[in-house]
Amino acid sequence: MSFVGRSYRLPWIYEVGRQNIIEFAYAVSDLNPVYRDPEAAKAIGHPDSVASPTFLSVLATRSHHVVTDDPDLGLDYSRMVHGAQRFVLHRPVRPGDRLTTSAHVDDITSRAGNDYIVLRSEFATEEGEKVGTVVATLIVRGDGIGLGEGKDA
Amino acid sequence: MSTTTTGLRRAADVSKGDQLPPLTLKVTRRDLIRYSGISSDCNFIHYSDKRAKEAGLPGVIAHGLLTMGMVAKIVTDWVGDPAAVVDYQARFGRPVVVPDDEAGTTIDVTAKVGLVNDDGTARVDVYAKCEGQLIFGRCYAIVRLA
Numbered sequence: 001m002s003f004v005g006r007s008y009r010l011p012w013i014y015e016v017g018r019q020n021i022i023e024f025a026y027a028v029s030d031l032n033p034v035y036r037d038p039e040a041a042k043a044i045g046h047p048d049s050v051a052s053p054t055f056l057s058v059l060a061t062r063s064h065h066v067v068t069d070d071p072d073l074g075l076d077y078s079r080m081v082h083g084a085q086r087f088v089l090h091r092p093v094r095p096g097d098r099l100t101t102s103a104h105v106d107d108i109t110s111r112a113g114n115d116y117i118v119l120r121s122e123f124a125t126e127e128g129e130k131v132g133t134v135v136a137t138l139i140v141r142g143d144g145i146g147l148g149e150g151k152d153a
Numbered sequence: 154m155s156t157t158t159t160g161l162r163r164a165a166d167v168s169k170g171d172q173l174p175p176l177t178l179k180v181t182r183r184d185l186i187r188y189s190g191i192s193s194d195c196n197f198i199h200y201s202d203k204r205a206k207e208a209g210l211p212g213v214i215a216h217g218l219l220t221m222g223m224v225a226k227i228v229t230d231w232v233g234d235p236a237a238v239v240d241y242q243a244r245f246g247r248p249v250v251v252p253d254d255e256a257g258t259t260i261d262v263t264a265k266v267g268l269v270n271d272d273g274t275a276r277v278d279v280y281a282k283c284e285g286q287l288i289f290g291r292c293y294a295i296v297r298l299a
Contacts, residue, residue, distance in 0.1 A: 027191045028222035029178065032235055044161070044234050053229065053238040053294070054222040061194045061218070078208065082217045084290075086242035092235075137244075 003073055003105050008066050010101040013126065014059050018095040021051045028052060051093035056123055057085075060134040063103045063121040068138070075117075075140055083116065083137035090130045099123045099131060106135070113142030161299035162232050167275055173264040176227040180215055180249065181257030188219040202253065210248060217245040220260065220288060224281045227262045228294045231277075237297045239274065244290035249283050258283055273298050 025035035033040035034050055041049045068075045093099075100123070107118040116139055123132045182200075189195045194216055197204040205213050221243045229235040251258050260283050267278035279292040 024191055024222075027184070027187050028219065028225070029184070030223070030226045030229060030235075032226075032229060034235060046234075046236065050236045052222060053225050053235055053241050054218060057218045057222065058192050061192050065193075082245055084242070084244040085218060085221060086240070088240050089236075089238065135242075 002108070004108055006105045008063075008070075008103040010063060010066055010103065012101075014062075014099045014101065014123075016051065016093055016095060016097040016099065018049065020058070021049060021055065021093070021095060024055050024058060025052050028054065046092065046094075048094050048096075053089065054087055055093050056087060056089075056121075056132045056134050059099065059101055059123060060085075060121045060136060063101050063134075064119055064136060064138065067103050067105065067117075067119055079141045081139050081141065083139040084135075085137070086135040088133040088135075090132060093131060097131065098126055100126060110142075115140040115142070161234050161237050161297065164269070164273055164275075164298035167266055167269055167298055169266050169269055171266040173227055173231045173266075173277065176224075176230075176262040178223050178226075178260040178262065179257055180220070180223070180251055180260060181255065182213065182251055182253055184219065184223075184257070185213065185215055185251055188216055188222075192216065192218065194218070210250075212250045212252070214248040215251050217243070220249055220281065221245075221292070224260065224262050224279060224289075224292070225294070227264045227279060228277050228296060231264070232296045232298075238294050239297055240295035241293075243279075243292040245288070246290040247283070247286055247288050249288055260288065267293065269298075 022036045038049045102122045104120045106120050109116045119136045121134045124130050185199045202212050260281050262281045264277050264279045268276040274295050277294045281288050
């Protein structure tokens with residue numbers, strides 16, 4: 001059975017707090033004032049402070065967990081490494097955004113004994129405005145067990 | 154479009170091949186712990202040498218998304234407005250091993266303009282090295298110019 005095309009609607013809204021944005025900026029050592037000071041952001045044309053370009057990692061990691069924890073998929077998390085990541089930002093993330101998440105299994109391939117899973121997470125407001133798309137490639141290091149064959153295969 | 158109040162770098166001032174000011178990043182265990190907490194990626198390979206080695210790694214490694222997030226600063230500082238980054242991607246090549254000491258490890262980042270597009274955007278190619286070796290297979294950002 002193929003899992004390509006499977007989608008998950010995550011059962012929560014992530015409300016972006018002003019402090020979440022500030023703490024993330026500190027965590028990646030970027031002290032640009034536009035992340036913490038609304039006046040600095042307004043001075044360059046934004047209505048409020050903005051989040052770091054990779055802020056959606058915080059939401060995407062939670063999104064990945066939902067997929068990797070799906071018992072049907074039978075992934076071995078201990079053998080998983082992160083292969084690639086892409087952030088497509090349709091508009092800046094701002095304080096007060098209430099974001100929905102949907103996760104999509106776009107592709108699964110096996111190469112050289114490893115499984116490559118392409119997971120796309122779509123983040124939007126409750127009104128449906130697209131905010132960001134995050135695409136991750138997760139690699140499950142090979143042991144000869146195919147995806148979807150179950151954990152005890 | 155008004156350009157009077159924006160901090161965006163102007164397209165007229167950007168050419169293919171332009172080098173961005175280089176960036177040196179220090180990464181310590183403290184950074185890894187902070188990022189684990191912020192991101193909820195609490196995989197043991199980011200805090201336990203013992204378990205990292207059991208997983209076949211040389212030691213505790215930084216989160217790919219942490220290094221990717223830190224490295225983005227070379228682009229956000231140069232372009233002037235972090236929100237001008239509309240697309241940012243990396244392939245994670247070599248793991249960044251972070252020793253359990255005050256010095257941690259160092260990532261040296263350089264970048265250059267790889268392409269200036271007709272639609273007012275540019276592609277910035279990013280090269281991040283730890284101990285002389287590239288940590289990303291490919292890394293670039295698409296930025297919107299004024």
